[in-house]
Amino acid sequence: MTGIDRPDTPYLGVPSGGAAAPAGTRCRVEVDDSSAVVRLSGVLDPAAADTVRDALLARLCDRPGPIVADVTRLRVDEPPGRSVFAQVRREVADWPAADLLLCDPAVSGAGRADTAFAGVPAWPTLDGALAALAATPLAAVLTVDLPPTVEAARQARELVATGCRNWGMPALTEPAQIAVTEMVNNVVVHARTVMNVRLAPYDNTLQLSVRDHSPRWPTFAGVSPPTRAGGRGLLLIDTMARRWGTSVVPDGKVIWCVLHPDDEARAFG
Numbered sequence: 001m002t003g004i005d006r007p008d009t010p011y012l013g014v015p016s017g018g019a020a021a022p023a024g025t026r027c028r029v030e031v032d033d034s035s036a037v038v039r040l041s042g043v044l045d046p047a048a049a050d051t052v053r054d055a056l057l058a059r060l061c062d063r064p065g066p067i068v069a070d071v072t073r074l075r076v077d078e079p080p081g082r083s084v085f086a087q088v089r090r091e092v093a094d095w096p097a098a099d100l101l102l103c104d105p106a107v108s109g110a111g112r113a114d115t116a117f118a119g120v121p122a123w124p125t126l127d128g129a130l131a132a133l134a135a136t137p138l139a140a141v142l143t144v145d146l147p148p149t150v151e152a153a154r155q156a157r158e159l160v161a162t163g164c165r166n167w168g169m170p171a172l173t174e175p176a177q178i179a180v181t182e183m184v185n186n187v188v189v190h191a192r193t194v195m196n197v198r199l200a201p202y203d204n205t206l207q208l209s210v211r212d213h214s215p216r217w218p219t220f221a222g223v224s225p226p227t228r229a230g231g232r233g234l235l236l237i238d239t240m241a242r243r244w245g246t247s248v249v250p251d252g253k254v255i256w257c258v259l260h261p262d263d264e265a266r267a268f269g
Helices: 046-062 079-091 126-134 152-166 170-191 235-240 261-268
Strands: 002-005 028-031 037-044 067-076 100-103 142-146 195-202 205-212 243-249 252-259
Touching (some): 037 046, 037 079, 046 067, 046 243, 067 079, 067 126, 079 100, 100 126, 152 170, 152 195, 152 205, 170 195, 170 235, 170 252, 235 252
Parallel strands (some): 037 067, 067 100
Antiparallel strands (some): 002 028, 205 252, 243 252
């Protein structure tokens, strides 16, 4: 288990559950590498919010599927601190199979969002939150780590073909392969770091993401000849995807997109 501390800060606010944190308590983030639980303790003030955001996003990058933030021992002294959990949840809403749940003893019932950290579903016990997380079909997530080489795009396309076949999404195979090719090639040409490709079904859509380790923003290279494999620019993703975007994460970024079969039927029909 690893931890991150913030400098000493006085306790000024109202507890969200459990005993009050004393003055001088640091905000500490503990990541359990063997599970989906991230434990937070101490005082969450605006100065610590960025640390908490980065820690949660890093964990969501590293581990496929939702995570649980246990805020049983966390105190919040100002409203900006409370909003960080809802911000993280909105940020990852279109990442493959990603979500953020809370364990907050102050919540009045399972799965409720009437916690001090409004907008995030919470459970009063860790067992309840983990049971909800276990209901997520993690088997419906495919992921692979790839080096920044010319072979990476081919391997990513094969992963997409496997996913679309397994999940009964044949109409999305071609557009998703085009999209993932552009995402991967952008990493190969511009970021030049190792990358993680991840995909998962969500309702009747397909979610794709590519995470790299460069702060360099995605590059739009424009349109190149259709006979060229890749290199046609991320503008193709804008054409193929219902939604797409880039999330800044610790040590890099995540480029993601969501494809819907109705969109592709119009585009390729």
